[in-house]
Amino acid sequence: MKISEQLKKHRKIRQISQEGLAEVVHVSRQTVSNWETGRSYPDLQSLLLLSDYFEVSLDELVRGDVPMMKKTVDIKKMNVLTWIMIGGFILMIATLPLVKAFGWLGAIAPALSWGAAMAAAIVVEKIKKKYDVKTYTEILNFMQDEEMTPVQKVAEKKKLKQQRILYPVGAAVLTAILSYIVLTLF
DSSP: OOHHHHHHHHHHHHTOOHHHHHHHHTSOHHHHHHHHHTSSOOOHHHHHHHHHHHTOOHHHHHTTHHHHHHHHHHHHHHHHHHHHHHHHHHHHHHTTHHHHHHGGGGGHHHHHHHHHHHHHHHHHHHHHHHTTOOSHHHHHHHHTTOOOOHHHHHHHHHHHHHHHHHHHHHHHHHHHHHHHHHHHHO
16 A cells, blocks of 8 residues: 555544645655555654554555555656766767867767766666667656556557667667767867
8 A cells, every 4th residue: 555545544544634744744744645545655753653543563654665664765866867868868978079079088978978878877877777769659657657558568569679789770770970079060
């Protein structure tokens, strides 16, 4: 059961309003409302106070939410890593003129940018593997915390074969074109 449902259930059992519970836990009524609607989670101190007030174990209060919290953390991590990948590739292309200006010594900055982007990509791939997410649609659904139907999963698996070939080739061609443009302009 989600913590939002647990809070509503225990609050109704105790016959206490959101405002009353907010006073007990030393937060605003809006914060309690956000917890009950699932927009945010209580911090550890609030969870302990809630557990004491409702006279239930902390485990009982958060049971079922731990995997969801881990997934939320992974989604945030994946968002940050995606921006690191994009920034790394843009920085790599932007620093390519250094190669022309300084020779092999100038290749250090693009290589480091590429390395950062690749390291972020590897971590993203590990997260995708952990949640069995492979296609673009599956990734979007994962990031939006939505589940796919079995029919959608079968359709996405068929697309996966094409994507495994087309995406890397497309990325390589695009990188080559952008690199050529940057090197000829500078």
